[in-house]
Each structure stands twice: as structure tokens, then as C-alpha cells.
Amino acid sequence: MCSNFLHTKHGTDCDRVRPVIINSIACPNRTTTTSITACNTTSSSRRHSRCSSMQSEAPPCSKVPTVDVGDLGAHHAEEPCQQEWERVTRELEQAFSDIGCAYLTGHGVPDHLINEMLSTGVAFFKQQEEVKIRWAKDMNLHGYIKMNSERFAGAGPELHEGFVFNPACYGPYNEEVPLFMTLLVPLHEFCRTLSRRLMTCFALSVGKNRDYFVNMHQDSGTKNSLSTYRLNYYPLASGDQEEVVGFGAHADYTTITLLFSNDSKGLQVRDSAGQWVDVAYVPGTILLLAGEFLHFHSYKRFKAPMHRVVVPSEYQPGRLHRVTCGFFDHPDSHQPMWPPSEDPTSPAPPNVKDYLLAIMRRAVDIGAKK
Numbered sequence: 001m002c003s004n005f006l007h008t009k010h011g012t013d014c015d016r017v018r019p020v021i022i023n024s025i026a027c028p029n030r031t032t033t034t035s036i037t038a039c040n041t042t043s044s045s046r047r048h049s050r051c052s053s054m055q056s057e058a059p060p061c062s063k064v065p066t067v068d069v070g071d072l073g074a075h076h077a078e079e080p081c082q083q084e085w086e087r088v089t090r091e092l093e094q095a096f097s098d099i100g101c102a103y104l105t106g107h108g109v110p111d112h113l114i115n116e117m118l119s120t121g122v123a124f125f126k127q128q129e130e131v132k133i134r135w136a137k138d139m140n141l142h143g144y145i146k147m148n149s150e151r152f153a154g155a156g157p158e159l160h161e162g163f164v165f166n167p168a169c170y171g172p173y174n175e176e177v178p179l180f181m182t183l184l185v186p187l188h189e190f191c192r193t194l195s196r197r198l199m200t201c202f203a204l205s206v207g208k209n210r211d212y213f214v215n216m217h218q219d220s221g222t223k224n225s226l227s228t229y230r231l232n233y234y235p236l237a238s239g240d241q242e243e244v245v246g247f248g249a250h251a252d253y254t255t256i257t258l259l260f261s262n263d264s265k266g267l268q269v270r271d272s273a274g275q276w277v278d279v280a281y282v283p284g285t286i287l288l289l290a291g292e293f294l295h296f297h298s299y300k301r302f303k304a305p306m307h308r309v310v311v312p313s314e315y316q317p318g319r320l321h322r323v324t325c326g327f328f329d330h331p332d333s334h335q336p337m338w339p340p341s342e343d344p345t346s347p348a349p350p351n352v353k354d355y356l357l358a359i360m361r362r363a364v365d366i367g368a369k370k
């Protein structure tokens with residue numbers, strides 16, 4: 001919204017993100033156990049007694065593995081030791097080469113910030129339409145997205161509404177939804193720290209120098225960054241339908257996505273056999289998804305999984321409207337979406353900004369034609 005090319009009618013009043021103090025909690029001498037679960041899928045389960053306030057239970061048997069980020073958690077100020085970098089790198093590598101996503105434990109992003117962000121989102125979405133559309137998203141990226149106005153899968157309604165914002169932009173949202181930015185500033189400090197550490201692991205994993213990916217995200221935390229937070233709200237399906245599509249099948253075009261959600265059902269990822277797998281809510285975890293940028297820049301070693309939201313009807317057990325907040329971490333606009341080919345006759349890759357805007361515009365255009 002506030003960058004030169006992402007200018008909207010909502011205003012241009014921007015500032016940099018204010019720093020927050022992240023408490024350091026020393027967790028030396030970690031012990032680790034990895035187990036293969038009975039459902040034929042790999043799942044890592046760790047206990048870390050000295051950091052119990054930031055830990056959570058391992059998820060139920062699932063095809064989605066769990067990675068304890070341990071000393072790489074956003075609440076740790078000290079540089080993790082080499083072994084810890086290597087352990088987390090190995091586990092992420094395994095998860096991303098297989099299904100392309102993982103539950104993160106030990107992440108250090110405070111639950112209360114996540115929960116308040118989600119409940120502030122619900123409060124916003126429950127307002128009258130005429131209030132919400134005052135902040136309608138323009139063709140660039142930020143603001144309110146009306147119910148059923150985008151189609152990522154190209155066919156059929158996608159029953160979500162959303163709100164997209166850049167944490168480095170202050171001002172316009174504060175009038176209507178004051179908590180968004182108040183929460184987002186500290187939340188972003190944690191997410192950004194975590195994301196940079198994960199990117200270091202990916203660089204180590206693909207044999208590059210450790211700053212390889214971080215250096216492609218230098219705009220992170222500024223108004224020029226394409227990285228955004230996006231709240232999605234899915235009302236319950238009603239009527240005779242058992243379920244409706246909340247968000248059509250797509251892969252994220254990010255480097256990584258960190259997804260927070262309430263205790264609701266609906267998210268599915270496609271596994272390497274092409275099966276849709278339910279991704280249950282697991283308290284205290286963040287779902288990490290690899291995006292297409294990482295897929296291409298890892299020379300396709302890491303999967304950017306197709307995923308979708310299928311909202312159960314209100315007649316099903318476990319019903320709860322779904323609300324999610326994703327941190328979509330993108331590289332700097334000018335970065336090539338994939339590594340240029342060595343063949344001089346191959347066309348140059350599009351840059352990240354052009355690639356992203358093309359996808360967003362397509363989703364909105366198809367949504368408008370329905």
C-alpha cells in the first residue's frame with residue numbers, strides 16, 4: 001500500500017517497524033528423540049523441559065511432520081550452536097523434500113499475539129459490509145477482500161473474505177481496526193526473526209552460503225517489501241452442502257508462509273502421492289509451508305505444496321468458523337522468480353513482483369467474471 005508501486009487510495013503514511021525487545025531464554029543441552037509413528041509417516045516429537053512455556057504437544061498422527069526449531073526459535077537472542085543449525089536444517093530438509101510443510105514447535109511466537117490477531121480479524125469481518133469495503137483492496141495488494149471475490153483454483157466459488165496488510169505501513173487501518181497494527185508490529189518482529197533463521201537453514205541445505213536467501217530479502221520489514229500478512233475468514237457452510245471450497249487449490253508463491261489458525265478444520269495439503277491430506281489444528285504450533293520461490297531456488301528439491309481450504313458444513317461435528325492469519329514472506333521485488341538458465345536462448349525469469357501481481361490479478365479477474 002505504501003510503497004511506490006503499491007500505492008492505494010487508503011493513504012501513504014508509513015513508518016518503519018518499531019523494534020521490540022525479544023527476551024532471551026537459554027536452552028542449552030537439548031535432548032532430542034525422533035520417532036516414526038504407526039501411520040507410516042514420519043513425525044518428530046521433542047520435549048524440552050526448560051522451555052516448556054514455548055513448547056506444545058506433538059500433533060496427532062499425521063502426514064505432516066513436526067519440527068522443533070529449538071534454539072532457532074524467535075525468542076532466543078543468542079546465536080544457536082552449529083549442531084542446532086544442522087539438526088533443524090536436516091529436519092526441515094526432510095519435511096520440505098517430502099510434503100513441503102511442517103508444524104513448527106518451539107517457534108517462540110507468543111500465542112497471545114496470534115490469538116489476539118485472529119480475534120481482531122473476526123471482529124473486523126463481523127462488521128457490516130459497508131464498513132469493510134471502505135478498506136477494499138485495490139489492484140495492488142493491501143486491504144479488504146470481499147467474500148467470494150477471488151478464485152485461485154479458477155472454477156467455482158471460494159468462500160472466504162480477507163484482509164491483507166504490510167507491517168511497515170501505519171495509518172489507514174488504525175481508524176477502523178486499531179488493533180491490527182498494534183498487534184502486527186510485535187508479531188512481525190518474531191515472524192521476521194524466525195523466518196530469517198529458517199532461511200539460513202534452507203541456504204545451508206542447498207549448499208549456499210548461509211546468507212544466500214536472507215540477502216534476497218533485504219527489504220523485509222520496510223514499506224518496499226512484498227511480504228504481507230493476510231487474514232482469511234471462512235464462515236461455516238450452510239444448507240444441504242456437506243462442505244464448500246473456502247480457498248481453491250494453489251501453491252503459495254512465497255519463499256515461506258507461516259500460517260496461524262484457530263481451532264477449526266478445513267486446510268488440506270496434497271501429498272507426494274497426489275492425495276489430499278487434512279492438516280489438523282495443533283495448539284501452539286505454526287504451520288510452515290514452502291512457497292514457489294523456495295521450490296525454484298532449491299532447484300525443485302523442496303516442494304511448494306498445493307493446498308486448499310474445504311469448509312465443513314454447520315451440520316458436521318467439530319464445527320467452528322475458520323479464521324487464519326498467514327505471514328507470506330516474499331523476496332525483494334527485483335529478484336528473479338527462478339534461477340536464470342545457463343542457456344542464453346532461454347527467456348529470463350520474471351521478477352518476483354511481476355510474477356506475484358500476475359497471479360493476484362488473475363484470481364481477482366476470474367472472481368469478477370463469475
Ligand SMILES: O=C(O)CCC(=O)C(=O)O
Pocket residue numbers: 230232247252261267307308309323324326
Ligand atoms: O486459510 C487457510 O487455511 C489457508 C489460506 C491460504 O492458503 C492462503 O491465504 O494462501
Ligand SMILES: [Fe+2]
Pocket residue numbers: 250251252307
Ligand atoms: Fe496458501
